[in-house]
Amino acid sequence: MFPKEVARAAGTGASVPVKACQVCGHDRLETVLSLGYMPPVNQMVPIGEVECQQPWFPTSLLHCPKCELVQLGLVVDPVIIFPPEYPYTTGMTRVLRDNFAELYAESSKMLSLGKADLVVDIGSNDGTLISNFQKGGHRILGIEPTDVANIANQRGIDTFQRYFSTAVAREVVQKHGPAKVVTAANCFAHIEDVHAIVDGIRAMLAPDGVFISESHYLIGLLDTLQYDTVYHEHLRYYSVGSLAHLLSMHGLEVFHARKIPTHGGSIRIYAARKGTRTIQPSVKEMIDAEPHGEAMRKRLASFRHDVMLSKLRLYSMIADIKEKGGRICGISAPSRASTLINYVGLDSSIIDYVCEIEGSLKIGKCMPGTLIPVVEESRMFEDQPDCAIIFSWHITSELAPKLRTKGYRGKLIAPLPTPQFI
Ligand SMILES: [Zn+2]
Numbered sequence: 001m002f003p004k005e006v007a008r009a010a011g012t013g014a015s016v017p018v019k020a021c022q023v024c025g026h027d028r029l030e031t032v033l034s035l036g037y038m039p040p041v042n043q044m045v046p047i048g049e050v051e052c053q054q055p056w057f058p059t060s061l062l063h064c065p066k067c068e069l070v071q072l073g074l075v076v077d078p079v080i081i082f083p084p085e086y087p088y089t090t091g092m093t094r095v096l097r098d099n100f101a102e103l104y105a106e107s108s109k110m111l112s113l114g115k116a117d118l119v120v121d122i123g124s125n126d127g128t129l130i131s132n133f134q135k136g137g138h139r140i141l142g143i144e145p146t147d148v149a150n151i152a153n154q155r156g157i158d159t160f161q162r163y164f165s166t167a168v169a170r171e172v173v174q175k176h177g178p179a180k181v182v183t184a185a186n187c188f189a190h191i192e193d194v195h196a197i198v199d200g201i202r203a204m205l206a207p208d209g210v211f212i213s214e215s216h217y218l219i220g221l222l223d224t225l226q227y228d229t230v231y232h233e234h235l236r237y238y239s240v241g242s243l244a245h246l247l248s249m250h251g252l253e254v255f256h257a258r259k260i261p262t263h264g265g266s267i268r269i270y271a272a273r274k275g276t277r278t279i280q281p282s283v284k285e286m287i288d289a290e291p292h293g294e295a296m297r298k299r300l301a302s303f304r305h306d307v308m309l310s311k312l313r314l315y316s317m318i319a320d321i322k323e324k325g326g327r328i329c330g331i332s333a334p335s336r337a338s339t340l341i342n343y344v345g346l347d348s349s350i351i352d353y354v355c356e357i358e359g360s361l362k363i364g365k366c367m368p369g370t371l372i373p374v375v376e377e378s379r380m381f382e383d384q385p386d387c388a389i390i391f392s393w394h395i396t397s398e399l400a401p402k403l404r405t406k407g408y409r410g411k412l413i414a415p416l417p418t419p420q421f422i
Helices: 094-110 128-135 148-154 166-176 194-204 218-223 240-248 281-289 293-323 335-344 378-383 393-405
Strands: 015-017 030-038 057-063 070-072 074-076 118-122 139-143 179-185 205-216 252-260 266-273 328-331 354-356 374-376 387-390 411-414
Touching: 030 293, 030 335, 057 074, 057 293, 094 128, 094 179, 094 205, 094 252, 094 266, 094 393, 118 128, 118 166, 118 194, 128 139, 128 179, 139 166, 166 179, 166 194, 179 194, 194 205, 194 240, 205 218, 205 240, 218 293, 240 252, 240 266, 240 281, 252 281, 293 328, 293 335, 293 411, 328 378, 374 378, 387 393, 393 411
Parallel strands: 118 139, 118 179, 179 205, 328 354, 328 387, 354 374, 387 411
Antiparallel strands: 015 074, 030 057, 057 070, 205 266, 252 266
16 A cells, blocks of 8 residues: 655755655556756856856656656755755745634634644744744744744744654654644645655644645646646645545545635645544535546646647747847746746746845845846836736736836736736
């Protein structure tokens, strides 16, 4: 039932191809899509630095016909993709802040959390999620491998700077006791050897403890053509069905599931030890609505075709602007922008610069794999380029009005799901 061998790259300083499903071990994985070779999304070289050799990695999506998991075809050493100087901070994104406040409101009510209850967040980043539980008066602990842990600790959010593992789980239980709630938002799909992670989570949970996971949703990804979320951090792309299957291998049962709006479409699931919670109808409803077997194969094939078309359409819109001598900038530099830019083939002769809001740690660096500089956004209001491509297109409705209010007069392009002027 468990894979005989799991692709593990930690400690290799390199990468390891996925030859069998990370969850069920099935070895006839089918290729969904190949985006070619890509740089790690956090490989951002300072502007003006002399160019030197950088690693690129194959980026393909594989489908397991046995357990329906969609997974990346390559596992890259976490030291390469989550370097200590990892420049991503959750607190910068309003949608995430709102979502985590809502996660706290929903879960504290549903689980009737007490003040003494311990809540542990895996991949806690700057502490944005867990700070809600702290404000609610609960005991908290964050686990975060990158230097962003320092930001959290400085904010008074107790954070343990480590890559999560079963050993770390044991240490947490020894020091703090079992957890009533373990959360993992957008990191549960990121850590290799998923079975060890689930074992670690289970080991931290009190007998009546609950695991809450938020992951990018495979079905939403397919529906809105979010191939740009395919990069080396994201090892697995879950449906409720494939996630429930994985957790059930470890005696955990999903008892509630729902869609949430983060990252352009995610799922939040609640799981507990088998038989300890009443299973809500939401679980069956969501699983029944997901494609399985042959229907999934067809769904994935049409996704591949549509991704190719969207690349060509975006390229042709950009070509049109450049033919007329137009200048183009990018709006925001999320990790997903790296996949889009490199897959579509944009470079510094096409995109003058990418804007980030003041305070972003990405300012002063180049977009991965290119010499496109990331600058503070005030530049575009002075400069008024003819066109701006919104790389955070999944929050276009939040961004576009702000850009207009701040005085941008050029055209705006949302590159996905269908490239269009907005
Ligand atoms: Zn599988």
